[in-house]
Amino acid sequence: MFSSVKQFINALLHINFEDEFENDLNQKHVVNFSYMIFCVGCLLLIAVFTFRQMYSVTILSSLSLLMALVGLRYNLIGHFFKAQILMPIIKIAQTAILSLFYFGTASGFHWFFISVIAYAFVVFRTDRQAVKYWVVGISLALFLVCELTHTNGLYLSSADQELSIVLVFFAVTFNFAMVINLVISRLKSVNHHLRILAEKDELTGLSNRRKVLADAVNIFADSVINRESCVFCIVDLDHFKKINDTFGHEAGDLVLAKVSAMMASVIRLQDEIGRYGGEEFIVIMRSTGIKEATEMMEHMRQSVEDMLIETENGIVIPVTISIGLAGIDPSVSRYEEILAQADKGLYVAKRSGRNRLSVQSDYQH
Numbered sequence: 001m002f003s004s005v006k007q008f009i010n011a012l013l014h015i016n017f018e019d020e021f022e023n024d025l026n027q028k029h030v031v032n033f034s035y036m037i038f039c040v041g042c043l044l045l046i047a048v049f050t051f052r053q054m055y056s057v058t059i060l061s062s063l064s065l066l067m068a069l070v071g072l073r074y075n076l077i078g079h080f081f082k083a084q085i086l087m088p089i090i091k092i093a094q095t096a097i098l099s100l101f102y103f104g105t106a107s108g109f110h111w112f113f114i115s116v117i118a119y120a121f122v123v124f125r126t127d128r129q130a131v132k133y134w135v136v137g138i139s140l141a142l143f144l145v146c147e148l149t150h151t152n153g154l155y156l157s158s159a160d161q162e163l164s165i166v167l168v169f170f171a172v173t174f175n176f177a178m179v180i181n182l183v184i185s186r187l188k189s190v191n192h193h194l195r196i197l198a199e200k201d202e203l204t205g206l207s208n209r210r211k212v213l214a215d216a217v218n219i220f221a222d223s224v225i226n227r228e229s230c231v232f233c234i235v236d237l238d239h240f241k242k243i244n245d246t247f248g249h250e251a252g253d254l255v256l257a258k259v260s261a262m263m264a265s266v267i268r269l270q271d272e273i274g275r276y277g278g279e280e281f282i283v284i285m286r287s288t289g290i291k292e293a294t295e296m297m298e299h300m301r302q303s304v305e306d307m308l309i310e311t312e313n314g315i316v317i318p319v320t321i322s323i324g325l326a327g328i329d330p331s332v333s334r335y336e337e338i339l340a341q342a343d344k345g346l347y348v349a350k351r352s353g354r355n356r357l358s359v360q361s362d363y364q365h
Ligand SMILES: Nc1nc2c(ncn2[C@@H]2O[C@H](COP(=O)(O)OP(=O)(O)OP(=O)(O)O)[C@@H](O)[C@H]2O)c(=O)[nH]1
Pocket: 203, 236, 237, 238, 239, 240, 241, 242, 244, 248, 249, 250, 251, 252, 253, 256, 277, 278, 279, 350, 354
């Protein structure tokens, strides 16, 4: 129940925001949220004061609601600055009129000026400093006026004013909690996105060197601790320089992307693959013996050999790979030693004519 409400609110906050990682999305969400919460507040005021037959509050709240809907629409259609600036204008006007004339300063309603100040600090960043200080200055001045003067409201008795203080306290606290929650959850998603970017190779979409080597350290450590077998492979495209020289660098990139996609599609979920450098890749197979790994890598080699990679001009580029494999050994204490063995295997595979596999286990005991 709670999660579906959260999902609904999230969907509302994200309306029309397609680029998840735009710089100023945080502000747009806060603006969207502020309008929505403001509309709910206006609807409550309209309901309560219509019921109490205090129609001037109803009219004021209806006008505020109407303007808030205009602001919300500005935010949705991309007129962000208009949307940003309209919000504090409506809220300052409404809070001032309600506090000073209708509810009385003892109602505590003027504490909503503090949420306007918080809004200004979140929404107006460095490029809108002047607007920010105007909004903060006016809100602060009006807040102080309300704090220092004692006007009796037209509509609220002192009992009503006491109730109003409690309601305003909860509303302002809720406002702050939601905005903080909103900003934190967005920071989390941006962090996650940045981490993925930092670990991904742009051309092939595979893990980059840093990520695959970090995986190598972890998988090696897990395998040693759990006394499980594990195989490291280095894969290298054959005569790739010739492909570049013959078909052009762009065609070379296409081959790298296509071969990477093929290799990623033939490994299992538990395996890791990443681009080690230029046309070299690492495959790490946890909980796998050398026999099973050899069969899988032979399948990968065959799949790449069978590929039909066609350039824009319809020319088919033949491509093959050579693979060096090495399994974990009880005498090995560092993953680099297994990688060095796999590299040795690759060298042997290349020297023996390419488009083949070579297993190495020549560890120094
Ligand atoms: N198109 C393209 N080429 C790249 C990229 N990274 C490295 N290369 C090229 O890959 C080629 C690698 O050539 P070599 O190391 O001589 O290896 P090879 O031609 O594959 O020969 P063998 O490995 O011995 O079969 C170089 O010409 C690099 O310029 C890339 O991202 N895109």
